[in-house]
Amino acid sequence: MGVALPPRATAAVTDEDFNALKNQVQQLNSTVQGLQQEHQQDQQTIQQLRDQLGQTQTLATNAVQKAEAAQAQATPGPSARHNFTMAGDAEVQFSKAAGQHGGFALADFAPIFLYRANDNILFEAGFDTSLDSGGNTTFSMSFGQLDYVWNDYVTVVAGDMLLPLGTYNIRSAGWLTKIPDAPLVDDQILPGSGVGAQLRGGIPIGDTGQMLTYSVYGVNGPGAGDSTTGDAFQSTNSPSVGSPNLDLGGNLTSPNEHPDPSGGGRVGWFYPWKPHYDVELGISGQSGEWGYVGNHLWSAAVLDAAVHISPYFEAKGEYANTWYGTDASGTIHPHGWWVQASYKLAGLNLELPVVNDLELVGRYDRLNDGLGTKTDRYTAGLVYYFTDTLWFESDYEYLSSHGPNAMPPNEVIAQISYGF
Amino acid sequence: MKLIQRKQRTVGWRATTLLGAAVIGLSLALAQAQPPAKSGGSKKPEPKKVRHDLTGEELYQINCNRCHSERYPTEFTAAQWQTIMLEMRVRANLPAEQSRKILEYLQQDSGN
Numbered sequence: 001m002g003v004a005l006p007p008r009a010t011a012a013v014t015d016e017d018f019n020a021l022k023n024q025v026q027q028l029n030s031t032v033q034g035l036q037q038e039h040q041q042d043q044q045t046i047q048q049l050r051d052q053l054g055q056t057q058t059l060a061t062n063a064v065q066k067a068e069a070a071q072a073q074a075t076p077g078p079s080a081r082h083n084f085t086m087a088g089d090a091e092v093q094f095s096k097a098a099g100q101h102g103g104f105a106l107a108d109f110a111p112i113f114l115y116r117a118n119d120n121i122l123f124e125a126g127f128d129t130s131l132d133s134g135g136n137t138t139f140s141m142s143f144g145q146l147d148y149v150w151n152d153y154v155t156v157v158a159g160d161m162l163l164p165l166g167t168y169n170i171r172s173a174g175w176l177t178k179i180p181d182a183p184l185v186d187d188q189i190l191p192g193s194g195v196g197a198q199l200r201g202g203i204p205i206g207d208t209g210q211m212l213t214y215s216v217y218g219v220n221g222p223g224a225g226d227s228t229t230g231d232a233f234q235s236t237n238s239p240s241v242g243s244p245n246l247d248l249g250g251n252l253t254s255p256n257e258h259p260d261p262s263g264g265g266r267v268g269w270f271y272p273w274k275p276h277y278d279v280e281l282g283i284s285g286q287s288g289e290w291g292y293v294g295n296h297l298w299s300a301a302v303l304d305a306a307v308h309i310s311p312y313f314e315a316k317g318e319y320a321n322t323w324y325g326t327d328a329s330g331t332i333h334p335h336g337w338w339v340q341a342s343y344k345l346a347g348l349n350l351e352l353p354v355v356n357d358l359e360l361v362g363r364y365d366r367l368n369d370g371l372g373t374k375t376d377r378y379t380a381g382l383v384y385y386f387t388d389t390l391w392f393e394s395d396y397e398y399l400s401s402h403g404p405n406a407m408p409p410n411e412v413i414a415q416i417s418y419g420f
Numbered sequence: 421m422k423l424i425q426r427k428q429r430t431v432g433w434r435a436t437t438l439l440g441a442a443v444i445g446l447s448l449a450l451a452q453a454q455p456p457a458k459s460g461g462s463k464k465p466e467p468k469k470v471r472h473d474l475t476g477e478e479l480y481q482i483n484c485n486r487c488h489s490e491r492y493p494t495e496f497t498a499a500q501w502q503t504i505m506l507e508m509r510v511r512a513n514l515p516a517e518q519s520r521k522i523l524e525y526l527q528q529d530s531g532n
Contacts, residue, residue, distance in 0.1 A: 081499065081502070083499045083500065083502065083503045084503075085496070085500045085503040085504060087504065087507075112507075114503050114504065114506075114507055115503075116502065116503040116506055119502075119506075122503065122506045122507055122510070124507055147506070147507070147510045149506070149509070149510070149516075151516075152515070152516035152517070153515075153516070155509075155510050157510065162511075170511060171487050173488075175488075176487060176488050200510070200513055201513060201515075202512075202513040202514055202515040202518075203515065204515040204517065204518065207473055207474065208474070209474055209478075209479060209482045209483070209518070211513075211514075211515055211518075213513035214513070215513070268513070272482045275478055275481035275482050275485075276481060276482075276485065276486075278482065278486060280486075306486070308486055311485070314486075385489075388489035388490055388491070389489060389491075419488070419489075
């Protein structure tokens, strides 16, 4: 049996080559030892850096925590950005009623003082300043109220407040109405303001600008014009008061003339389908005692509507129904309505300088004061816009008025209005 | 009696005139609206409206211009606009978010 072995390898290395190789190995060995020492030093350095980094991170974390804690402890109080601003309007008027001399008058200078205490608190007061026929200056506060925005949906209002019976009283600045005279129902049978408190706000519906609005309030309620006669019937001829003794602008102080305050409110729906195209509907009312005895109620129900079709056309109106009890005459029932339409001629695209700045406006009023006087008033007028806030307004009013408190048959009014 | 009848006719004539003027005004306004485009007798489905959050400028046009003429942002300072918008928010019952957007729009280019 035989085993085949590979041939034995043989190599011939000279002493010179062996020594050279040995030197190389020794040099490599010393190099490796040097690298090992550097590696150890690097490891130590890295460890030191890691330690320092950990300390730094700890310090940073502590600093952030302290900053957050300090911020959390800070009191989120009022922004203290007080601001005082004045807005309002002014009118100079020429009027000529049938059977009377025409004349100029400083019809009104009506500043509104706005004082903002912070982001949520505002005090606003509107004043009416004018000259009477004797050259005396009359200065009266048309409203003065404190507004506190409680949250996104509720604002608390208190003071001598504009009352949301319809919308005219709240949007009736002279440079907004396009016709100098107020609608008869708002001028004569509805109160413009009342002393009390109110909750109001708006609730958005969807993301198109649609909203529901609401107002709920309590006020002293109408007063009696003559304290000596109580709420007994007594004939007067005052066209600014809708009835004998009933004083819609009185009873503004404490104590109340009658035992209990009045309550009221408005609910509105506003639906815009695009800018300058919208419709608004509202229903409002108020009811409560009037007079000194408190055995009779004064109540009002108002429907209001407005529509805008394009930036040029607007139509709006109100229907008001009021009633109140008296000792001598039973229930008196003043009521009426008005509708107003206006059109800016710029919508015709005539590109004529004067025509482009004109707006035509018309209104129809009907009022039954419940005391035997019925009035129909037809108003046609125009507005010329010098600027967006400086207007010239002129209109002709024809009245068909019959009864003990009949009004003059016609009147011409020209007015310059400025809003600021 | 004749006098009463004449007054009734006069009132009726004026009511007719007023109604006519209102109809003319409404017609002028409606004339501004663009008629629907005709497409050879076949109705094309209307493109879906792109929904987006209304901007402050759009909300300004929707809410403010319905009661008064345009007021320019440069008319008041940023602080005054904040005061005025607080008043307008209360008076017009503006929802909070809409009021904030309108204020931002007015303050962007407010006066000094």
